[in-house]
């Protein structure tokens with residue numbers, strides 16, 4: 228398939244019928260979390276959409292993000308989407324190595340200047356250019372050089388979006404995120420360690436279909452996938468409302484599937500689509516498997532006081548949390564979430580544990596009698 232061929236022409240050439248094409252459009256709508264009524268508009272847009280060039284750079288990371296994307300059976304929606312783009316440079320997936328690989332990147336940049344999508348996973352070390360290099364080029368130089376000709380940048384994974392584990396205290400390499408360096412391009416932050424595969428492909432599908440990036444939240448994440456916190460969509464939420472909590476991983480509460488808040492679940496402060504999109508082709512997600520949410524799509528989640536410590540917040544802000552939650556008309560959990568969205572960048576330090584009583588006291592939907 229050439230870059231000039233439209234997606235529709237490509238699918239037709241590969242034997243996909245009109246019916247199959249509309250099914251593809253319906254699937255694309257679904258992964259972009261758009262209503263079925265959008266399918267005709269998507270079909271119209273994709274009939275003329277040309278396959279965009281994608282250059283994928285990997286810096287300080289564990290390759291979990293690329294692994295997440297490819298962890299699916301073939302053929303998949305992801306496969307279809309990737310047939311619809313030209314993945315011109317990706318360390319893990321490309322056959323080329325050495326000079327040939329770098330030539331592929333340079334050629335793709337030259338041929339598609341101003342139009343290609345740059346995907347970045349991993350953080351960028353500023354402590355010393357030699358900490359992480361590719362073909363002798365520092366991550367910083369390669370990012371700056373490749374970003375110049377990009378139409379948009381998709382930062383994939385919490386390392387690229389917020390610094391991730393390389394940035395965890397004491398941040399030995401001086402790791403920073405993509406948006407700490409690039410200021411003059413549209414950047415979509417697809418956070419998660421790793422991110423949900425369908426969220427990565429959903430963002431690419433949006434660009435492919437509409438030629439634009441999706442609407443973003445204040446942390447640069449697509450609202451359609453990061454608009455709700457895990458707690459609000461969690462199927463264990465009714466247990467939370469009834470005050471039914473597992474106290475250990477093997478007690479009666481755990482066996483009955485009660486709320487994991489006391490075991491450190493970070494669902495109330497974590498914005499992601501795990502509870503709805505789920506993992507492994509919609510099979511399950513960590514809370515459904517009996518483990519609390521680690522909060523991996525939030526900034527500084529490695530330093531948020533311990534994965535098994537009950538949710539905490541800065542001690543000095545307890546009264547402000549109540550006022551903020553009441554003012555916003557928020558429910559329990561959202562009050563805490565509001566505070567953390569307000570102060571997300573520095574929530575990692577100087578904490579004390581918030582009790583269930585604190586949460587219930589901050590919940591305007593509960594009566595005095597229920598609180599006592």
Ligand code: FSX
Pocket residue numbers: 287288289290291292293348349350383384385386387391392419420421422
């Ligand atoms: Fe980071 Fe991704 Fe976690 Fe790993 O590329 S977000 S350590 S899953 O691999 O960057």
